Amino acid sequence: MDSAKQRYIELGDFLKTRRARISPSRVGLPEGGRRRIPGLRREEVASLAGIGVTWYTWLEQGRPIQVSAQLLESLARVLMLDKEETVHLYTLARQAPPVYYPAYNQTIHPMHQHVLDSLTLSPSLILDTRWNVIAWNRAASLVFLDYSLVPIGKRNLIRLMFTDSPYRQLFDDWELYAQGVLARFRAAYGKYVADPWLVDFVEELRSLSKEFDRWWPMHNVEKEQEKYKIVRHPALGQLDFEHTSYLVSDDTSLRLYVNTPMAGTGTGEKIRQLLGQTAQPVC
Known part of the structure; x- marks a missing residue:
């Protein structure tokens, strides 16, 4: 043979x-x-x-x-x-091994999941350096997307932003928001430019999204920063958040993203109402 x-x-x-x-x-x-x-x-x-x-x-x-x-x-x-x-x-498979090894196991440390779950009214996610969604809390599932329904191989925030129509519709000024997200992804991409996965990922998205294909060659970069975010939820209407992010202390390839309801906007009460309407049955 x-x-x-x-x-x-x-x-x-x-x-x-x-x-x-x-x-x-x-x-x-x-x-x-x-x-x-x-x-x-x-x-x-x-x-x-x-x-x-x-x-x-x-x-x-x-x-x-x-x-x-x-x-x-x-x-x-x-x-x-x-x-x-x-x-x-x-x-x-005769491919060059990745220069960066993400945490393939989708289960994070229980302590980190506990932190997510304790942020009851704040939709929160943990992403890796490639912007793959590693973990999330219930508020994130209800406000943004039920990530458990997305195949693991496609559970990526950049992919969702540019290819998932319901996700795009959450943002009124989608083009402005998506360009900002892409600029932050581009900054991360620069650290792992030789990573074969990222090369294939970018090539695929350029074929799937005309906006991604148009904006990627512009080389716009932006650092992670605190900002205000407005989400247009199909059932709750406008939701106003303060968006912050933090590195996970024992694994700096992971970052925690927290969307805190802005005071005086009624966002917290709307999410509390949504959580109550979809309360999980007690076994």
């Missing part, structure tokens, strides 16, 4: 073993239903990674398929690979 064919087979076998060790509950899927083998099904991995089931099946079967760094990033995130496993995955 030639080395190239063996490499594809090795890649397929590696993906199977990593898939088998991930329980559905770890990625937010129900445990019910009969499963012939442990772990996730192929179609579940494909859905979470945002790729086609047939394509992923061929990949596990060891067929000679070309894969991009961005796709490998999605698979590494869904399969919760550590740094060594990620390097192995990229090596088998």
Whole structure:
């Protein structure tokens, strides 16, 4: 057997073993239903990674398929690979390993999630350096988007800002706001300009969004800063926030974004009302 064919087979076998060790509950899927083998099904991995089931099946079967760094990033995130496993995955796929290793495991330290949950009326998120959404609180799900419904491989704030129509409609002056977000992303991009994932990500977004394609070559940059944010919620109407961000102390690749209701605007009461209307049942 030639080395190239063996490499594809090795890649397929590696993906199977990593898939088998991930329980559905770890990625937010129900445990019910009969499963012939442990772990996730192929179609579940494909859905979470945002790729086609047939394509992923061929990949596990060891067929000679070309894969991009961005796709490998999605698979590494869904399969919760550590740094060594990620390097192995990229090596088998004949791609340069990333120069930056995000936290692929979508579960953050319980203390950080507790901080998010304690910010009851403040929609809050934790993002990594690539602006992937790693964690969020209930207020963020209700005001902005239920991020649990977005495949892990596409759970990225820049992608949502430029490709998700309902998300775009939350902002009255979307163009101005989106350009500011893109400028802050561009500043972060400069630190990891050789990262293959980012190269593929930018190329894809330029093909998906005419605005992204038009603004990206302008090279506008902007630092993270406190600012006021206005959101136009479909049920609550105008919401006014003070937007602040903080580095997570034990992992500076993560940043906490907090949207605090502005005093005197009624925003806090509106969110309190929304939380009450959608109260989760007590078991």
